[in-house]
Amino acid sequence: MKKPILFLALAGACLQVHAQKLFSTKTGQIKFNASSPLENVVAVNNQVDSKMVDKTGQIVFSALIKSFKFENQLMEDHFNENYLESSKIPKAEFRGYVTNVSAIDFSKDGKYPVNVDGTLTIHGVSQKVSTVGIMEISGGRPNISGVFKIKIKDYGITGLYIGTKIAEEAEISVNCKYE
Amino acid sequence: MKKILLSAGALFLLVALGGWYYVFQYSKTHHRDVANEDAVVVSAARIVKDYEANEKTANARYLNKAIEIKGVVLKREKDQAGDMTLTLKSGDPFANVFCTLKPGTTLNPRASTVMVKGVCTGFLSDVVLNGAIVVK
Structure with a gap:
């Protein structure tokens, strides 16, 4: 009697594993905007690595700091050397969950509002982040987008111009098209 | 006076x-242009192995440097900005070399092996090169 139950349990677990889908991209986009009235401080990273599991809503974004490109090369150099110290701490990462993933029908095209909770690690400092965004499903492929703000000093980033030429709060825009 | x-x-x-x-x-x-820089020449297999063995040591060797890699093209795509990206085979099924070419770079659509030169920005799922040019 025990064997059929065990078999059914294993079969159920296998089905659950197979029913789960992992979406990923290596060309996600994150924009960083810490502009002030005195200076345009904008950078774009088009090499963001992201993975998302549809059933659990688990989501990860990983970005290399040196992949952020500025219009001004000198600003890019200062961003890396003096503020983010990217030679010492080359990565930033967000790990969390789409908490309302059950409300998304991945088989039906449409735009779904999403709530995302997790931990953002920049400059080696981790902070809890909660934000909202949009998940757009098109042909079975999700595209997640959202905007949130962070306080630069919360991540242990210091520098002479924060609060003057560089805004104290940076706006982070995420846009990832998954495969 | x-x-x-x-x-x-x-x-x-x-x-x-x-x-x-x-x-x-x-x-x-x-902007920084790798075309004017001397590069560290390395195979796709070697740089991936180095990063997997010890990321910190590999960063000291490759991060922010011009890297020249010859490899077999596994995948070519476009990123969200419309720039061409290449994935070069390393022989490791879990990690390869991912490289974004400089805007406007052209590549023979039939080329199966390429030599690229780009700036190494680190290691995520793959070793990542940015602002790359096609050497041949």
Whole structure:
């Protein structure tokens, strides 16, 4: 009697594993905007690595700091050397969950509002982040987008111009098209 | 005395003007170009192995340096900005070399093996190169 139950349990677990889908991209986009009235401080990273599991809503974004490109090369150099110290701490990462993933029908095209909770690690400092965004499903492929703000000093980033030429709060825009 | 003051003033103006030009003009129009840099030549297999063995040591060797890699093209795509990306085979099924080419770079659509030169920005799922050019 025990064997059929065990078999059914294993079969159920296998089905659950197979029913789960992992979406990923290596060309996600994150924009960083810490502009002030005195200076345009904008950078774009088009090499963001992201993975998302549809059933659990688990989501990860990983970005290399040196992949952020500025219009001004000198600003890019200062961003890396003096503020983010990217030679010492080359990565930033967000790990969390789409908490309302059950409300998304991945088989039906449409735009779904999403709530995302997790931990953002920049400059080696981790902070809890909660934000909202949009998940757009098109042909079975999700595209997640959202905007949130962070306080630069919360991540242990210091520098002479924060609060003057560089805004104290940076706006982070995420846009990832998954495969 | 007047001559000295005038010369000092002119020199100060020249330095300020040079500084302004470098910060606000030159840096906007002149970006890092790997074409003008000597590169560390390495195979796709070697750089991936080095990163998997010890990321910190590999970063000390490759991060922010011009890297020249010859490899077999596994995948070619476009990123969200419309720039071409190449994935070069490393022989490891879990990690390869992912490289974004400089805007406007062209590549023979039939080329199966390429040599690229780009700036190594680190390691995520793959070793990542940015601002790359096709050497051949």
